[in-house]
């Protein structure tokens with residue numbers, strides 16, 4: 467099979483790239499290791515920056531999000547038992563975020579690719595990029611016991627942190643930057659009314675907690691936990707009890723509990739690899755970087771990568787202009803590092819760090835108190851949370 471862009475991975479990065487390219491008359495094929503059902507069962511991000519929602523609308527996949535998503539103009543930070551509202555809209559000249567689950571974004575992207583005749587090959591095993599440093603790269607894979615080959619002009623590595631694309635870049639070229647945090651997030655999804663209309667980020671002596679939501683009857687709650695918790699040790703009752711203890715009292719009184727419909731532990735990590743281009747291979751999204759979820763940036767960064775990459779590819783195929791592709795890595799990384807900094811800062815601001823006892827705890831409390839008393843500090847938080855500009 468021949469195409470213009472071979473895309474590895476049908477997560478949000480890969481499908482959004484394929485959709486945007488299609489709308490500009492550029493052909494692509496997406497190879498995905500998992501089944502579609504598996505991809506659609508993953509519960510992940512849920513807070514979308516305005517830049518991302520604008521991209522989804524421009525890519526003709528924003529209609530259901532605009533009907534069913536919730537616009538949030540603020541969120542709360544709680545510490546010392548008190549809630550402090552961060553008025554995003556007032557602090558940023560009217561900017562907001564959209565609460566709409568990543569799973570729903572995936573569903574909308576699959577539906578759009580199907581409606582436009584896009585080629586997505588799921589359950590593709592042993593996907594391997596070849597000759598990406600040369601002029602004629604290709605991908606091989608196995609499906610239902612048969613070998614497949616896709617010849618393409620460019621390869622987009624959109625295959626997440628554990629994918630094969632990053633490994634196709636020689637170690638002598640690639641530089642990795644990493645920080646692993648000494649804890650994780652234990653999360654549940656529950657078909658209960660959220661404890662608050664807006665998110666509450668909690669700094670608590672027992673550990674961080676987050677009250678998030680997906681809709682009026684779907685709550686997403688997290689507590690700081692060990693990086694590798696045994697879920698068998700966390701029956702729902704134990705989760706609810708621990709979560710309730712970390713909520714401010716007036717919110718705890720309103721908490722509605724119920725059976726979890728999903729429960730998982732995510733380790734927290736900051737990671738960036740440089741460069742994001744090697745020959746005709748371009749990395750995008752989690753394939754190139756990871757942030758701890760505290761700043762709600764992972765999915766949004768995947769989107770900004772696709773913004774830069776799709777523009778570079780469109781300019782190349784439409785006008786023969788290679789400058790966007792040449793500057794892709796540099797432009798994407800400039801924004802990525804700012805989001806890495808913000809996610810790292812939010813993580814330090816809100817979590818209990820075992821090594822922080824004493825002095826570190828007092829500094830953290832002073833920083834929280836300064837934050838909620840200073841319009842300058844709040845503005846900085848708000849402008850990062852709603853998303854820094856793409857350009």
Ligand SMILES: Cc1cc2nc3c(=O)[nH]c(=O)nc-3n(C[C@H](O)[C@H](O)[C@H](O)COP(=O)(O)OP(=O)(O)OC[C@H]3O[C@@H](n4cnc5c(N)ncnc54)[C@H](O)[C@@H]3O)c2cc1C
Nearest residue numbers: 475477478479499510511625626629751752762763764765
């Ligand atoms: C548990 C969890 C919770 C998260 N919560 C948040 C959150 O609250 N807020 C936030 O902003 N972000 C969150 N994130 C991060 C966010 O989900 C990711 O940043 C986002 O999914 C990145 O999209 P992607 O398309 O780049 O990668 P992915 O979504 O990982 O997609 C990569 C795709 O490539 C496929 N693939 C992998 N290897 C291969 C291969 N060898 N061959 C073919 N296909 C392959 C995978 O199956 C997958 O479908 C969370 C992530 C996780 C894991």
